[in-house]
Structure formats: structure tokens, C-alpha cells
Amino acid sequence: MNTRYFTSIGGNRHVIALSIARMAEAIGNSILFIVIPIYVAELPSLSFNWAVPIMVGVLISLYGLINSILQPFMGALSDRLGRRKILIQVGMLIMGVGTFGFSLADRYLHLVALRGLQGVGIAITIPAAMSLMAAVTKKETRGGSMGIYSMLRMIGFTAGPVIGGFILVHFGFNAVFYTGTAFILLALVLVQWWVREVPVENNNNAAKFKIFDRSLINPGILSAMVATFIMAFSFSMVTTLENEFNAKLGIDALGFSIAISSMMAGRILLQIPIGRLSDRIGRKPLIIGGLILMAPVSALMGEVTALWQLIALRMIQGLASGAIAAPAFALVGDMGKSGGEGRQMSMITMGFGFGMAVGPLVAGILAVAFFQLPFYTAGALCLVGAFVAYRNITETVTRKKR
Numbered sequence: 001m002n003t004r005y006f007t008s009i010g011g012n013r014h015v016i017a018l019s020i021a022r023m024a025e026a027i028g029n030s031i032l033f034i035v036i037p038i039y040v041a042e043l044p045s046l047s048f049n050w051a052v053p054i055m056v057g058v059l060i061s062l063y064g065l066i067n068s069i070l071q072p073f074m075g076a077l078s079d080r081l082g083r084r085k086i087l088i089q090v091g092m093l094i095m096g097v098g099t100f101g102f103s104l105a106d107r108y109l110h111l112v113a114l115r116g117l118q119g120v121g122i123a124i125t126i127p128a129a130m131s132l133m134a135a136v137t138k139k140e141t142r143g144g145s146m147g148i149y150s151m152l153r154m155i156g157f158t159a160g161p162v163i164g165g166f167i168l169v170h171f172g173f174n175a176v177f178y179t180g181t182a183f184i185l186l187a188l189v190l191v192q193w194w195v196r197e198v199p200v201e202n203n204n205n206a207a208k209f210k211i212f213d214r215s216l217i218n219p220g221i222l223s224a225m226v227a228t229f230i231m232a233f234s235f236s237m238v239t240t241l242e243n244e245f246n247a248k249l250g251i252d253a254l255g256f257s258i259a260i261s262s263m264m265a266g267r268i269l270l271q272i273p274i275g276r277l278s279d280r281i282g283r284k285p286l287i288i289g290g291l292i293l294m295a296p297v298s299a300l301m302g303e304v305t306a307l308w309q310l311i312a313l314r315m316i317q318g319l320a321s322g323a324i325a326a327p328a329f330a331l332v333g334d335m336g337k338s339g340g341e342g343r344q345m346s347m348i349t350m351g352f353g354f355g356m357a358v359g360p361l362v363a364g365i366l367a368v369a370f371f372q373l374p375f376y377t378a379g380a381l382c383l384v385g386a387f388v389a390y391r392n393i394t395e396t397v398t399r400k401k402r
Contacts (some may be wrong), residue, residue, distance in 0.1 A: 014136035015145050017194035018129055019152035021187045025092055025125070026156025028099060028183030029118075031164035034257045035102075035176050036060060036111075037242040038168070043108050055108065057240040057364025059115055064236075064357025066119030067126070068350045075127035075346030084128040085197045089188055091125030094118075096184040103177040126353075130345035134333040135198050139396075140279065142333050146326040147275025151268055154318075158264035165257030216344050221335060223392040224328040225351035227287050230385040231324045232355025234298040234378040235263060235317050237363035244371060249307050259307060263314035267322040275326035282397040283327040283334070284389065290323030291386035299379030302372030334396035 037056045078084050098118035105111050137145040160180075167176045238245065242256050249255075278286050297316045304310045332348045363374040 012136065012145075014196065014198065015133065015148055017190070017196075018133060019149045021088075021190040021195060022129060022149070023152040023156035023187075024183050024190060025095070025187035026153045027160040027163065028180040028185075028187065029095065029122070030157045030160030031167075031176055031180040031183070032099070032102070033239050033260060034161045034164040034242070034253050035168055035173060037240070038253060039102075039173060040108065040111065041243060043106065043111070051364075051368060052243065054364040054368070056242075057361040059108075059111055060236075060239055061357040061359075061361035062112060063115045063119040063122070064232075064353045064355070064360075066116050067123045068353035068357060070120060070123035071127050071346040071350040071353060072343065074123050075131070075343040078128045078131050078346075079343055083197065084132045085191065085195050087128035088125050088132075088191050088195070091121045091123070091128070092184055092188040092191065094121030094124065096181050096188065097121075099177060099184060100181040103174045123353075126349045127343075127346040130329070130349055132195075132198060133329075134345055137333060139334050141276075143275035143278035143283070143326055143330040144272060145275070146329040146333070147272040150275070150322070150326050150329070151271040154264040154267040154271065154322075158261040158268060161257040161260045162254075165254040169252065169254050217347065218335065219392040220394050220396075221332050221344060221347050223389050224287070224331050225347045226388050227291060227324050227351075227385050228328050228348050229351035229355040229358075230291065230378075230381050231294065231321050232352045233359040233362070234294055234355075234382060235314075235321055236356045236359035237298075237374050237378060238301065238314075240360040240363040241367055241371075241374075244367065245310070248371075249304070249310065251307050255307055259310045259314055262311040263318035263321070265315050265318060267318045267325075270319060271322045271326055274322050275330065278327035278330055279397065282395045283331040284393045284395045286323045286327045287331070287393065288386050288389050290320045290327075291382045291389065293323070294320035295379045295382035295386075297379075298382060299376050301378075302375035331393070331396055 036059060037052075040056050040059060041052050074087070078087055081087070095118050098114045098121060101114045101117070102111070105114060133145070133149060160183075163179065164176050167179055238260065242253075245259075246252060246256055251259075274286060294317060297313050297320060301310070301313055301317075304313065328348060329345075332344055335344065359378075362377065366373040366377060
């Protein structure tokens with residue numbers, strides 16, 4: 001690739017190293033998306049007498065909930081220690097242990113404990129990785145840098161469900177768990193080989209180890225957190241309802257995995273251009289536009305009658321989420337204060353984690369009333385998020401006059 005062009009879109013050695021490592025980790029993590037609903041339906045539930053969608057929703061949501069709750073603490077720890085690389089590796093190791101543990105589980109409660117362990121691992125990993133990303137990028141090209149990071153992670157999240165669905169159909173559950181573990185350990189090795197620690201220039205903001213420091217938070221950061229929460233809430237709902245979609249559309253785990261992964265296609269193709277566009281026209285218009293686009297697409301998800309319709313809507317949902325994610329991450333990076341990046345970036349990743357936690361749980365509960373209700377709820381919430389972003393986000397990009 002032309003070095004000058006590569007630099008102009010926000011690429012550098014640190015960005016690529018972190019992005020590829022997170023891509024491998026995303027493959028190992030997302031492999032479980034397809035397996036969990038089917039695995040839960042086949043395991044004894046002990047004293048639980050809940051509907052399967054609710055049990056699946058609890059299991060999927062637990063991971064995101066623990067991840068979100070711990071992220072502010074882990075962000076503060078990252079700022080305090082200034083040792084972000086080792087925190088990334090520790091988190092990935094914990095995630096790998098949790099994923100391998102699925103091969104030994106034979107009760108629902110075992111899965112609950114393992115998902116909790118995975119939540120702890122990702123909570124350690126994400127704030128440290130995003131803090132390092134904020135430290136090694138420049139404001140002028142930060143949207144493009146975050147686009148590269150998001151694109152490679154989305155490639156991982158796209159490949160994971162398809163790999164998981166294929167392996168499940170042909171080789172069984174344990175093969176999926178072993179494969180997921182292998183990818184996460186590969187990510188850990190890549191971090192060791194390729195990622196270099198970047199010293200924190202000014203650690204005064206972390207001196208008192210404040211988990212929540214009001215001087216680091218403003219309405220723009222909080223609004224970006226709300227936007228990423230709603231984005232994740234909207235696109236994560238379908239994972240809980242895999243069994244229902246399979247029955248409604250007459251598909252198997254592989255077909256559903258293709259639909260799940262199709263959301264990432266739009267992001268993979270357009271994430272870098274969208275990130276660079278946010279460097280030129282600003283972060284705010286893209287975040288608002290993405291939420292407005294996601295509203296009708298999410299609402300229509302419950303109305304699909306064929307696999308191709310689900311795939312098409314998921315692709316548009318991916319485009320909308322791409323317009324939210326990279327600009328939102330870049331926005332918080334623009335507002336970052338040296339020594340406080342871990343806590344500031346953890347706010348937006350916490351919003352994403354809560355969305356991933358609450359979306360599947362709400363979907364499982366609301367779908368008991370009727371199948372379309374979760375998706376109508378997500379559509380309405382996207383419009384609320386667009387209004388919040390419009391009112392509270394202050395643009396950080398100054399347009400240059402021609």
C-alpha cells in the first residue's frame with residue numbers, strides 16, 4: 001500500500017497491530033454467538049423454569065453487563081498503571097480460559113459462570129486497547145484510524161459466526177469452543193509480537209485513582225455513550241431469537257450465521273471511508289444520520305418472512321452502525337485528556353457493552369408478548385438517541401473553507 005496514502009487515512013504501525021490483534025480476538029469471541037442459543041436449548045436448566053429465549057437472553061446479557069460495569073474501573077486502572085499492553089494480554093487470557101471452559105460445561109449454571117468470566121476478560125481488554133488507540137492517533141486523521149480499527153474488528157465479527165455455524169453443523173459443539181479458544185490465544189500472541197507500549201505523557205489525571213472523574217466527562221461524551229448503547233442494543237437483539245428466526249424462516253444455524261454476519265459487510269466496506277468523512281465534515285452529522293437510518297431498519301427486522309430480507313436489513317443496519325461507531329470513538333478521542341484516556345474511552349465502550357447486554361435480554365422478555373415488539377422498541381429508541389445527539393454533541397472538527 002502507498003505509504004503516503006496509508007498515513008493520510010490514519011494508518012500507522014500501532015493502529016494496524018492493535019486492529020489485527022482485536023480482529024483475531026473478535027473471531028474467537030463471536031464464534032459463540034451462533035452456538036449459545038442452540039447449546040442452551042439442549043442443556044438441563046436445573047431449577048430454572050424460564051422460556052428458552054429468556055434463558056438465552058440472560059446468558060448473552062450477563063457477558064455485556066459484567067463487561068460494562070467493570071469498564072470504568074478498568075479504564076481507571078489503565079490510566080493509573082500506564083501499562084496498557086499487559087492489561088490487554090491479561091484480559092485476552094481470561095477470555096480464552098472462559099471460552100475453553102464451555103467444552104467442559106454440562107449445566108446452565110456452568111455457562112452463567114463462564115460468561116461472567118468472559119465478561120471480566122473483555123472488561124480488562126477494551127479500555128486498555130481504546131486508550132492506546134487514542135494515544136497513538138492524531139485528531140486530523142483519527143476518524144480514519146478508528147475506521148481501520150473498527151473495520152478489522154468487524155471482519156473478525158463477520159467471520160466468527162460463519163466459522164462457528166459451519167463447524168457446529170459439521171463437527172459439533174466442542175470443536176467450536178476449541179476453535180474460539182485458539183483464535184483468542186492467537187490474538188494474545190499477536191499483541192506480544194506486534195504491539196508496543198506507549199508511555200502516558202501526563203499521568204496527573206490518574207494520580208488519585210478516581211474511577212469517575214467529573215473533569216473528564218462532558219455532555220458530548222455522554223451523548224456518544226448513549227448513541228453507541230442504542231446502536232449495540234438494536235443490532236444485538238437478533239442473537240437471542242435465533243431459534244425463533246430459524247423456525248419462522250425455515251433455516252438452520254448456518255443460514256442464521258450468514259444473516260448475522262451480513263450486518264458486518266456494510267461496515268467492512270464503508271467503515272474507513274465513513275471515518276475519513278467524519279474527519280472532513282464532522283462527527284455529529286454522521287452519528288445523527290446513522291441513528292435515524294437504523295430506526296426503520298430495526299423496526300422492520302421483526303417483519304421478515306425470508307432469509308434474504310433478514311440479510312438485506314442486517315446489511316443496512318451495518319451501514320448505519322458504521323456511521324455511528326467510528327465517528328463516536330473519534331469524538332471521544334478528540335476530547336481526550338492525557339492520563340485520562342482510559343476512563344474517557346471506557347465511557348463509550350461501556351455504552352456499547354450495556355447495549356450488547358440489555359438488547360438480547362430485552363428481546364427475550366418482550367418477544368414473549370409478541371415477536372415484533374423488541375424490534376419496534378429498538379426503532380423508537382434510535383429516534384430518541386438521534387434527538388439526544390442533536391441537542392448535546394458539540395462538534396470537534398472544524399471545516400476548512402475552500
